[in-house]
Amino acid sequence: EADIYQTPRYLVIGTGKKITxxxxxxxxxxxMYWYQQDPGMELHLIHYSYGVNSTEKGDLSSESTVSRxxxxxxxxxxxSARPSHTSQYLCASSExxxxxxxxxxxxxxxxTVL
Amino acid sequence: xxxxxxxxxxxxxxxxxxxTMNCSYKTSINNLxxxxxxxxxxxxxxxxxxxxxxxxxxxxxxxxxDTSKKSSSLLITASRAADTASYFCATVKTSYDKVxxxxxxxxxxxP
Numbered sequence: 001e002a003d004i005y006q007t008p009r010y011l012v013i014g015t016g017k018k019i020t021x022x023x024x025x026x027x028x029x030x031x032m033y034w035y036q037q038d039p040g041m042e043l044h045l046i047h048y049s050y051g052v053n054s055t056e057k058g059d060l061s062s063e064s065t066v067s068r069x070x071x072x073x074x075x076x077x078x079x080s081a082r083p084s085h086t087s088q089y090l091c092a093s094s095e096x097x098x099x100x101x102x103x104x105x106x107x108x109x110x111x112t113v114l
Numbered sequence: 115x116x117x118x119x120x121x122x123x124x125x126x127x128x129x130x131x132x133x134t135m136n137c138s139y140k141t142s143i144n145n146l147x148x149x150x151x152x153x154x155x156x157x158x159x160x161x162x163x164x165x166x167x168x169x170x171x172x173x174x175x176x177x178x179x180d181t182s183k184k185s186s187s188l189l190i191t192a193s194r195a196a197d198t199a200s201y202f203c204a205t206v207k208t209s210y211d212k213v214x215x216x217x218x219x220x221x222x223x224x225p
Contacts, residue, residue: 033213041217042202042215048212090156092157098206098207101145101209101213103157103204104159105157107156108154108156110154
């Protein structure tokens with residue numbers, strides 16, 4: 001069982017609300033990632049981090065922002081949620097070394113914006 | 115463009131049969147990984163094969179890698195209903211590169 005946690009697991013909110021999805025890991029991994037995935041579809045990388053104070057945008061344009069103030073914590077924030085943000089959000093982490101960079105995933109947050 | 119592409123997109127087999135999924139990629143890699151995702155859950159890492167390896171086994175899983183063809187295959191032997199899931203391949207080149215996931219193969223194992 002991977003030591004990576006996401007809260008909340010499910011979130012239903014109204015349009016225009018600000019939300020923060022939490023992700024934390026206890027494995028001391030340098031790299032962390034956020035993916036967006038619609039049911040039955042492929043993963044889209046939206047943000048990643050190489051370590052503390054490092055944040056990078058992924059392949060999919062996203063209106064969300066992230067921060068990495070502590071190694072174990074990588075929250076994702078939506079300033080103003082819209083129905084188009086409805087999706088599953090997956091957080092993952094991995095070691096820095098490419099030879100051991102298998103990713104450990106959290107259980108995901110399923111977001112519904114009404 | 116996608117680094118990894120799985121084939122087929124969907125596969126349905128009877129319990130006890132073998133399931134084979136393929137993955138193709140475009141550029142050189144350091145390693146290739148396979149993941150499983152049960153419906154509505156996060157991905158679980160199954161196996162990692164390095165570019166200098168040709169075959170790797172883990173329980174009922176067998177992974178092959180052909181770097182000359184830039185392709186890999188995942189074989190699940192004696193499938194079980196619990197193997198029903200989506201399977202993704204992922205590739206990475208260096209520590210500074212992102213891990214790139216393919217679109218996945220949806221496997222249904224019918225009891």
